[in-house]
Amino acid sequence: MSDIIIELDAVQKVYFLDTVEVEAIRDISLEIHSGDFVSIAGPSGSGKTTILNLIGCVDKPTSGTVIVNGQRTSDLDDDRLTELRHRSIGFIFQTFNLIPVLNIRENVELPLLLDGLSENETRAEREKWVDFLIDSVGLKDRMLHKPAELSGGQRQRVAIARALVMKPAIVLADEPTANLDSATGESILRLMRKMNETFGTTFIFSTHDPDIVEEADHIIRLKDGIIVEDFRINEDRSGDTLNFRNSIRATGTKATGTEGSQA
Amino acid sequence: MISARLAWRNICLHRKKSLIIGLIMGFGILILFVGNSLIDTTISGLRRMFVEGYTGDLMVTGPTEFSTTVLGETAGSEEVLPHIAQIKKYEDFLEARQDVASILPILSGQVSFGIGEEELGSGYCFGVNIFDYRAFFPDNLTLVSGEWPKESDEPWVLLSEPTYALLQQSSDIEVKPGTKIIMTALANSAGTVIREVSVKGIIKFNQSNAQLSGITLVDADTMRDLLGFASLRDGAPQLSEHEAAFLTDFDPDSLFDNLFASQTITTEGEGQSELGLEPSQLDIPEDPGQEISQASSTTTVIAEIVPAWQFLLIRAKNGSNTSKLLDDLEAFSEELGDGDRVQDWIAGAGKVARTAVTIRLVFDLLVAVIAVVVVMIMMNVLVISVNERLHEIGTLRAIGAKRHVVRSMILYETTFMVLIAGAVGLILGYILLLIMGKVGIRAPNLFFEALFGGEILRPLISIGAAGRAFFWVLAMALVASWYPTRVAVRIEPVVAMRGD
Numbered sequence: 001m002s003d004i005i006i007e008l009d010a011v012q013k014v015y016f017l018d019t020v021e022v023e024a025i026r027d028i029s030l031e032i033h034s035g036d037f038v039s040i041a042g043p044s045g046s047g048k049t050t051i052l053n054l055i056g057c058v059d060k061p062t063s064g065t066v067i068v069n070g071q072r073t074s075d076l077d078d079d080r081l082t083e084l085r086h087r088s089i090g091f092i093f094q095t096f097n098l099i100p101v102l103n104i105r106e107n108v109e110l111p112l113l114l115d116g117l118s119e120n121e122t123r124a125e126r127e128k129w130v131d132f133l134i135d136s137v138g139l140k141d142r143m144l145h146k147p148a149e150l151s152g153g154q155r156q157r158v159a160i161a162r163a164l165v166m167k168p169a170i171v172l173a174d175e176p177t178a179n180l181d182s183a184t185g186e187s188i189l190r191l192m193r194k195m196n197e198t199f200g201t202t203f204i205f206s207t208h209d210p211d212i213v214e215e216a217d218h219i220i221r222l223k224d225g226i227i228v229e230d231f232r233i234n235e236d237r238s239g240d241t242l243n244f245r246n247s248i249r250a251t252g253t254k255a256t257g258t259e260g261s262q263a
Numbered sequence: 264m265i266s267a268r269l270a271w272r273n274i275c276l277h278r279k280k281s282l283i284i285g286l287i288m289g290f291g292i293l294i295l296f297v298g299n300s301l302i303d304t305t306i307s308g309l310r311r312m313f314v315e316g317y318t319g320d321l322m323v324t325g326p327t328e329f330s331t332t333v334l335g336e337t338a339g340s341e342e343v344l345p346h347i348a349q350i351k352k353y354e355d356f357l358e359a360r361q362d363v364a365s366i367l368p369i370l371s372g373q374v375s376f377g378i379g380e381e382e383l384g385s386g387y388c389f390g391v392n393i394f395d396y397r398a399f400f401p402d403n404l405t406l407v408s409g410e411w412p413k414e415s416d417e418p419w420v421l422l423s424e425p426t427y428a429l430l431q432q433s434s435d436i437e438v439k440p441g442t443k444i445i446m447t448a449l450a451n452s453a454g455t456v457i458r459e460v461s462v463k464g465i466i467k468f469n470q471s472n473a474q475l476s477g478i479t480l481v482d483a484d485t486m487r488d489l490l491g492f493a494s495l496r497d498g499a500p501q502l503s504e505h506e507a508a509f510l511t512d513f514d515p516d517s518l519f520d521n522l523f524a525s526q527t528i529t530t531e532g533e534g535q536s537e538l539g540l541e542p543s544q545l546d547i548p549e550d551p552g553q554e555i556s557q558a559s560s561t562t563t564v565i566a567e568i569v570p571a572w573q574f575l576l577i578r579a580k581n582g583s584n585t586s587k588l589l590d591d592l593e594a595f596s597e598e599l600g601d602g603d604r605v606q607d608w609i610a611g612a613g614k615v616a617r618t619a620v621t622i623r624l625v626f627d628l629l630v631a632v633i634a635v636v637v638v639m640i641m642m643n644v645l646v647i648s649v650n651e652r653l654h655e656i657g658t659l660r661a662i663g664a665k666r667h668v669v670r671s672m673i674l675y676e677t678t679f680m681v682l683i684a685g686a687v688g689l690i691l692g693y694i695l696l697l698i699m700g701k702v703g704i705r706a707p708n709l710f711f712e713a714l715f716g717g718e719i720l721r722p723l724i725s726i727g728a729a730g731r732a733f734f735w736v737l738a739m740a741l742v743a744s745w746y747p748t749r750v751a752v753r754i755e756p757v758v759a760m761r762g763d
Contacts, residue, residue: 086663
């Protein structure tokens, strides 16, 4: 088994809406291994995005511990969290979130441009890498187009390339197929899987689409802010339930794993 | 520089908002540039006219509570301006300085002109030493007819063209060089003083306005007579033995010794003669009785004669710091303790220059008020712009942009807009000023004529005004972008995770 890259322990997140407290997630504990292709599934309001926000270091837990790539996020200030996101995490958003004023090439290159060139890197190498990624997502001929000139699927491909440009350890994708038709959604998922396999990057995506969920090899199901199922799909497509403490065996899933076999 | 690139692209993308802010900035720069250029032209024209033609850079006047113009107009007083008691000390002080180009003492007052018994009009007169005056203001005086007075000449007057025209119109006698005219003035102590002087020539001031062009020049001694100061026309005073002793030994208080034997009376001006001569200036031996006994019935008092002057005009050397000179001179004047007034050319020029300076202050105040309104408008537009880009800024933050990147982006946007709007505003202002310079702005009345320094104002293109306008608007833009920048840098990356 590979190294644990993400660890959540007894995490709770409470939002304050005026005087009302809304508990988005509670007592969440999970572990994600390096190179996993993870799906966080559940209906709207189940806490999928909250967990992604916490893993993505764009939000902090109300209580509990979040460890990303070996760093406890609650110990980090804003600049160090930004640095952690920049170096270790790539983002794919539901609404693509491309910068409208930049062309495709610039959008992909953007995270690199936030840094200067490193000592052992040349501009040519950097450009070659960007071109390679754009080629990999099949948009070589649209490189100089603006996001508004692309279809939804193409934009999401750009977002995938941008998420990978910093060679991050983790890529988070929040409902990456929600705004796409099913065929495009499937192609995006295939692309993510390909990148996962090619670069060994940990992909974590949230979805409420059962077909998409099944593409993952580690599935975390949420309901009302708690994990109801957390299992790994083995190569033979059998499942191991991973998080014994929070697991409430869901019925009607293909999870038939061995209870208590902690990863 | 990704911040600069994003800023520039955002300006291009959000054209309408950029245009609104750009128009405000461009219009602001245009108004400031043109307005300041007009005011600069007026003030520099007035400055040139007064400094090079009438007042010098600075002036010292006799003791007076209020500032006094070179024409002798004193706010709050109609009395003749007193003379500068220790003018020699000022001259010595100023001549020793490196930043002083030249100095000129003058007298000034209002005089009536007449021929024979007939009074024909009045006007302002300067009592001057004509050689010194022409040397001090080399470019401002033109002799229209007649000749320049000589040192040995009898009392003379150089009539200004308007005064000459007035006399010519009002009199049956032809006024020309050599004509005797009567000058009358109401002196402080001497009541009405009448003097006959000979017209030496007709002069014209090259730089002038309706008021200044009427100034007549008269020899200093005649002017002293007219103002009620002792004239030293005949050189050193001839004093009798009695008078000399009176000036030196006589104690006027002793007259009242018997009356107020038990009282000590202190009189003002103790130790100074009525001629404006201090006893120390009189070259009288310590034992006057011994010398006087050898003299005839009159004694020549050999004195360093310091004639009375009301104004001491000062020209500073080019490029020197006149403010420092003014400060030093004020300190020196205070040290002397006579209550003399040291003032700059603006005070010397009077209400015209003060009005121009006031107009500048009012303009600046108006600009400041408008600036506040403009800043509010710009701030609102920028805040709206930032709020519309919450998602974009949140995304930038999520993918690793630190707060300073966001801050730079907003500041770049503001700066680019100032640069573009500034360039457009300055170019339009330049064109407008060129047109104004060609066409000219006609003065609607005498006041504006005085302000413009002529009938038509042709504004100069002032680099200083352009710079001031640009920096004003840049400052306004930066102030206006402060709050939107604050809003932008506080956008949390989690915003990116929310839908559009």
